Amino acid sequence: MRADLAHVDTWIFDLDNTLYPAKADLFALIDVKMGEFIQGLLGCDPVVAKQTQKRYFLEHGTTLSGLMHHHGIEPREFLDYVHDISMDRLEVDEALNAHIAALPGRRLIFTNGDAAYAGRVLDKLGLAGAFELIHDIHACQYVPKPDPSGYAELCRVHHVDPMRAAFFEDMARNLRPAKAIGMATIWVNNGSEAGNHEHHPDFIDFETDHLTPFLADIFGEQP
16 A cells, blocks of 8 residues: 555545546536526526526535525525436446445545435445445535535544545545645546636645546555
């Protein structure tokens, strides 16, 4: 095992566009549902709905957080609606799954989505039994990454020593709080929308465009 990650005993993964390629574009389906929800909420046309959605995403970390802040919506209703999508775009990556299963220690999910949706994604990817737990937006009291509170709560509730943890994430800005508390950080730079927003090398230890070869390299295997 490579020396610079030999200290890690807890492996924390973001979900969307991290455990599957961004080209699967599952968010395109979610975007449609978000647009429908915002149109119904605000009584606006699709163009305004799209502009509102993207502005809230950039300003608040998630569209949900922006809708809660500005319009006081009930989060579960929103999450249930926008996550009611087909998973047919996802495919099992047997090599990736094998590498994840081989990681020594604990394996956790930390997502701005909710556990019900994350469970469906993991099941479709063949990873349903690969992770000990899902730390989701409900557990974070609806305060999304990159707010530091969710990271602190993850470590507190689940007894994670951040100095012995590694965090994999496709959104560069979400790595800053992880690095600040001592986690090793891996940016999965695979083309996610706004994935490089607020990117800075100071809080990114490693960068890869795909998890499979990176995890192979951890064990000294050929990608």
